[in-house]
Amino acid sequence: MVVKLRQVEVLVAQRKTVAEGARAIEVTEATSYRWRSEYGGLKLDQARRLKRLEQENGRLRKVVADLTLENLVLREAAFGRLLSAARRRAAVEHVTAALGVSERFACRVLGQHRSTQRQAPVSPDDEAALTAEIIGLARQYGRYGYRRITALLQAEGWHCNHKRVERIWRREGLKVPARQPKRGRLWLNDGSCVRLHPERPNHVWAYDFVEDRTCNGRKIRMLNVVDEFTRECLTIRLARKLNSLEVIDVLANLFIARGTPVHIRSDNGPEFVAKAVPGWVHGVGAKTAFIEPGSPWKNGYVGSFNGNLRDELLDGEVFNTLVEARVLIEQWRVHYNTARPHSSLGYKPPAPR
Incomplete structure (x- = not known):
């Protein structure tokens, strides 16, 4: 554009009109006026720097827009960390529906892999029966935690570990007893639990x-x-x-x-x-x-x-x-x-x- 504007200036100096100069560079007269208002008087190196500044400015505007949108997505998703894949999956679905962003963008912001997002969770065939059994045991033994419930289930023949029981336990909103604080061991006398430690039954x-x-x-x-x-x-x-x-x-x-x-x-x-x-x-x-x-x-x-x-x-x-x-x-x-x-x-x- 700078080169063509210089060409128009030379033609005008040769006593030709601006319209004739615009036809010579194969643009309309209005375009030549617009180019002259934007780039008139610039040299080639100055025009290159201006172009680079415009590109950098556009990139920064895009970065700011993305950061603003990311913050909006995070505020819309949840207050706090999303630790499980199921919670992140639900958050991605909610954000795409509420804000209209793409699934790819929501997964990137929330830290969810797209294959994990698209893979439909498959529940085992005995999930409903196991859930009912856990609820029944929790109702019968109200002060037991999920680890003790797991031991009872395994004693009854269920093939499940404490991780699966804990997942169902938390999903159903059951109470998990608070941990007892650890206490330091004291120097005790000979009649204490530490000094007189049981070594065998009937000891x-x-x-x-x-x-x-x-x-x-x-x-x-x-x-x-x-x-x-x-x-x-x-x-x-x-x-x-x-x-x-x-x-x-x-x-x-x-x-x-x-x-x-x-x-x-x-x-x-x-x-x-x-x-x-x-x-x-x-x-x-x-x-x-x-x-x-x-x-x-x-x-x-x-x-x-x-x-x-x-x-x-x-x-x-x-x-x-x-x-x-x-x-x-x-x-x-x-x-x-x-x-x-x-x-x-x-x-x-x-x-x-």
Whole structure:
């Protein structure tokens, strides 16, 4: 254009009209005026720089427009990260329908591969049945997480891992129990869970009391005895009152049925430190292991069992009578020993059938 404009200038200098010069360069007269208004007076190198600046300006405008559109797509898609392919697939479909952008652009912005976007998800044939079974188990065992539910499903013969169960669990909006914070290990005395560690069945037993009430407000007490190595609940003695003689009776029945343990751990409650109980325990060949006063975490095995008992049964049941409480608690104890998956045992029950 600059060269042709120079040609027109030469022709005009030769006393020709602008129209004749425009015909000489094979453009209309209006085009020649427009070219002269845009590029008149420029040299070739200046015209080249101007052309490059226009191209760079156009590229920058396109980049800004793309960034603006990308931000609009991200705001339209979701507030936060899209971690799963299914959520990104749904976000891409929503953005293309709402903003009218192409699928290629939406996939690039949201980090979804186009082959993943176009591949239709295929649900297994047993998806509906497995979902119904998970919901049924979650309704029956309301305090179990998806890992314990997975162990129950595998025990029933389902071929599924915890990842698939977790996906269904979250899709159905089921509650996932919050993780317990990790606690540092302390330097404890010889009677603690760390120093006196169980090495085999019948090595260390632990026992403790748990209290609850019937619907009429009367108190009931439970004496729980746990084998620390196998995590099995050996017995739960339930009564309105339990004294040191009741403790001796419970221990005598267990010692006859299962043998005498090496150690039996307890706190410093009056029923355990009474002269009759330690003397009787030492008389039959066992050793007592009392924890330090005011340190219930040092009797951690039975404390964990007591927490599970309260969380999974006592907090969700109303006991009308003492007999009803005995029946329901014994049923739960049998389930705990024979069917309930225990996380410390690789999600196996303490004493399977």
